[in-house]
Amino acid sequence: MKCWNLSHHYTYMDSELTSPPVVSALRESFGDRKPPDITRKITACVACRKQKVKCHMREGQVPCSRCKKRGLPCSVNRSLQTLLEEDVTWKGAIQRKMRRLEETVAAMAAKIDFPELQVNEANLEHREHSIGPTVEAITTNPGIGTSLPLGQTSGPKESRNLPQTWQVIEDPPGGPASIPASCVSENGRAGHSNNPPDSRRPDLISTGLISLRQALTLFETYHLRLDHFLYRILGDHISLDSVRIASPLLTAAVCTVGALHCRSLGHLFGTCFSEYKGLVVSQTFSRHVGDDDIRGLCIGAFWLHELSWALIGNAVRIASEINLHSGIYKALKGDRDGYLRARLYYLVYVCDHHFSIAYGRPPMSREGSIIDSASQLLETEHATEDDARLISQVKEWSILGRVFDTFGVDVDTSIAPQALPQLRRYSIYLDTWFADWNEQFKANQNVGNYPQKGVGFHFHFAKLYLCSHAFRGIAASTDMARWMSPELEDIANTGVLSAMSILRVIVEDHEFRSFLNGLPLYFDTMLAFAVVFLLKVATKFANVIRIDTAKILALVTNTVAVLSEITQEMHGEHLLVVISGGLKRLLERCQMPMPDSHETMLQPSLEEHSTALDVSWIENMASFDFQTHFPHLDEWWLHYNTSMGLPGRSTLS
Structure with missing residues (x-):
């Protein structure tokens, strides 16, 4: 009978403890699938076992009836085997849940094309080891979890190696004449292609930062007006939905710049700007960037002064990495994709030159066959006509790039006499450029007569930059009145005339004034330069070149008044708002109450203040950096000195 009871007991145990796979694997590791003798189920609590009395527990749950009646602590000691099996069972359940969760996340990431959410197999293996052994690990390595030394793994798994995207290409394009690095490269353009047209990644609309209605308004503000100032950066994207599918970064850029120029939704600028910056940061080291992300970077660079230099630097890097410049070869053969890529490279080229040459920085985009082939x-x-406007800019900046390479940024050294012929040649190149393009463009339904008027404005900007070289080194001369030769004086006067032409357009052309709340940052920067350039010449170098000081100051005064009026309707974060305030304060410091004679009394006042107006940087834009000194513009306006670094305290306070 006793033997029968024991057999019945084991039968009961096997039926009650139906072992999960991980438990069976653990038992097999000890050489037997059935529970060892020491694992007989304990059905008596510690107190009853100690008194050797029968223990009555309802459904095996503590406390038993005796301990409950007597108020004694009731607990059941479990065997080591039971504890180990329960631990393994728990770990197996957790691993299965984690695996299902990660597979679900991976499927979602693949669906929305969000590679950052893809499961890293190496990290997954590390997590599995940190939680506990898997069923497979237990069955193949019986000692795992109990006897493996620290750091020892269960063996390499080929299926868990990270995918290798680099390879040696046996037959690269071009054969023996191929580009050297093309034989060791990534698989195709992995990580740099545009997203599939049916994918949509989260953007500031889907995440609830702005509503769809607000986004549509911001998109229309940009698409129907601002984009036409810059020759249609959006290209074939003519709807918000198309932009959203193309790139969250592009969507954020359009909404941010739109909010900067939209009175009704200007309060959204901070929200859009923060989201845009976050996307730019996350994109910096991403391997999934493409043409539309470059568009988003260019849009930000053209209009967002705080980020422009960093944005265009990133855009140039990506454009070079994905060989955007090679699109011209396919474009000239009639391929539309090649055409779109070529014109995007030209946009990057122009944007790069906007924020390099005028700031004394060497351009990052190079000259070459794609620039030489621009007219083709x-x-x-x-x-289209927008392409013609874009190519005209490429041609102009190619000239100014050569000016930069020839004369550099040493504003303390005067132009050598033997270099004057080359400077005149560049002036002739700009005159020819103006003659070629001035009558090429007609009125645009989105931006009026800007295409034609913009040519003249860019021409005077370029001539001012070039001719300002005539003033290099003049501050170091002991006799400034005799320092400038007649030929150099002629060039200097040309610069003064160009600066005055710029201001006359602002004062007299009502239509052009309406463009100022929309034109890119380069216009704001060069407009400020033209004003300060004329003030500098009128206050310190009126005895060096023949100018009408009173006429210049009257023009500057009218310009500052117009800018003050225009900027009242602009967003507070617009660069021209701060420039307008800075120019107004600068003019106030230059002037004094005028008695009977406007011309006779103003000049001594200006000469009196000339020693305090330390703006020696004005001889050239090389040392002028709005990006660095923008937050302290008020103090910096008058006191920036290239030889002293950062501005000091005002002496006119």
């Missing part, structure tokens, strides 16, 4: 793009079937 206009002969393709896909070319």
